[in-house]
Amino acid sequence: MKTALTIAGSDSGGGAGIQADLKTFSALGVFGMSAITAITAQNTVEVRSVQNIDLDIIHDQISAVFEDIGVNAVKIGMLGTSGIIKTVAKSLEKYKPEHTILDPVMVSKGGHHLLERNAVADLNEFLLPLSSLVTPNIPEAEILSGLKIHSEPDMYLACREIIDKGPGAVLIKGGHLDGDPNDLFYDGKQFHLIKGERVETKNVHGTGCTLSSAIAANLAKGENMLTAIENAKDYITTAIAESLDIGQGHGPAHHFHQFYGHVH
Numbered sequence: 001m002k003t004a005l006t007i008a009g010s011d012s013g014g015g016a017g018i019q020a021d022l023k024t025f026s027a028l029g030v031f032g033m034s035a036i037t038a039i040t041a042q043n044t045v046e047v048r049s050v051q052n053i054d055l056d057i058i059h060d061q062i063s064a065v066f067e068d069i070g071v072n073a074v075k076i077g078m079l080g081t082s083g084i085i086k087t088v089a090k091s092l093e094k095y096k097p098e099h100t101i102l103d104p105v106m107v108s109k110g111g112h113h114l115l116e117r118n119a120v121a122d123l124n125e126f127l128l129p130l131s132s133l134v135t136p137n138i139p140e141a142e143i144l145s146g147l148k149i150h151s152e153p154d155m156y157l158a159c160r161e162i163i164d165k166g167p168g169a170v171l172i173k174g175g176h177l178d179g180d181p182n183d184l185f186y187d188g189k190q191f192h193l194i195k196g197e198r199v200e201t202k203n204v205h206g207t208g209c210t211l212s213s214a215i216a217a218n219l220a221k222g223e224n225m226l227t228a229i230e231n232a233k234d235y236i237t238t239a240i241a242e243s244l245d246i247g248q249g250h251g252p253a254h255h256f257h258q259f260y261g262h263v264h
């Protein structure tokens, strides 16, 4: 069976972070593993508190998995501090996974800073060059590119800026713009607009985590980058269409199982 590792924060509410990632891996028929970088006390409304995990045990969670089980694809989510970013970067340099999908998580839907503001420079310097794909939403793409993004044409300019920081490819998610949520892919050579249809719902907690995990799972299974992204986009669109109206705030995406049967 193919394997995927998420290096991310835990969401006690189960909608985002490690929990969303593992549910996605499982739904797509990939064996999911985790290295937890932070514990968040969180629900559909707010992030109540955060405890970052010690660097030594973040390092050990990653090495334990690589040195025994093996990893077909890595997904990176919340990394709270500069120290955590450097620890993860060192591990990736050592184990050189074939696919690394970086979701540059910065601020939660409720406005809580999940990444220290002064650590963005380290994300740029240490992690972007090690990533096969980076998947910013609009506010994250503005910070990574240094450009304001008001419309789809602005996304093209931001992609060009971000690719210069060294990732294999960029996918800017258009969910935060008005209109249909189209995402823009750029690998330094070609642009592809991955079209979406807006689902009218407030239940979009963990959608970014789910999309990046679905891409990682599809790459682990051997799909090429563009196919992995297109299939992940179908997965997140249905997961939002069937999202759960639980809690008082942004409910979670629904991780329906696409995979039944045996794998070898």
Ligand SMILES: Nc1ncnc2c1ncn2[C@@H]1O[C@H](COP(=O)(O)OP(=O)(O)OP(=O)(O)O)[C@@H](O)[C@H]1O
Residues within 6 Å of the ligand: 016, 108, 109, 136, 137, 138, 173, 174, 175, 176, 181, 182, 183, 196, 197, 198, 199, 200, 201, 204, 205, 206, 207, 208, 209, 210, 211, 233, 236, 237, 240
């Ligand atoms: N209402 C919606 N209907 C359909 N697709 C959507 C909707 N909102 C977002 N999407 C899509 O969901 C995916 C995730 O994008 P989004 O911009 O929500 O990520 P995000 O802000 O990083 O999410 P989060 O921080 O909650 O994890 C993208 O493919 C985006 O186009």
Ligand SMILES: Cc1ncc(CO)c(N)n1
Residues within 6 Å of the ligand: 008, 009, 010, 011, 016, 017, 018, 040, 042, 077, 078, 105, 107, 108, 109, 206, 208, 209
């Ligand atoms: C732990 C965690 N990771 C990512 C997100 C996405 O915003 C979140 N809300 N919580």
